[in-house]
Amino acid sequence: MKKLVVGLAAAAVLATMGIADAEGAPSSVPREGGPCYPSEPASGDLYCSGESGTWKSRSVRNAPKVQIGSACPQLGKRAIVVGTHGEATCKQSVRGLTWQW
Secondary structure, eight states, X not given: XXXXXXXXXXXXXXXXXXSBOTTSOBOOOOOTTSBOOXXXXXXXXXXXXTTTSBEEEHHHHHSOXXXXXXXXXXXXXXXXXXXXXXXXXXXXXXXXXXXXX
């Protein structure tokens, strides 16, 4: 009985810390780039990438693919690079705003 009570208490502590849910399955706090477990459901604009085990933005995945070095519309915007799974970020360069690794 004592082991059962200790086990339930440990599960409750882990659940409140965001380390496991009430059933003991691992869980995480959904934040872009943060770790996740494939069993976790999508959360708003974020989904758990099975490739990297991190939370990814659906808006980046669904945006048009871009070429590195080409002009981009808004500083900080992100998109997938043509022919890769890599992400580019819109950054300032000597040529203005361009897609960069």
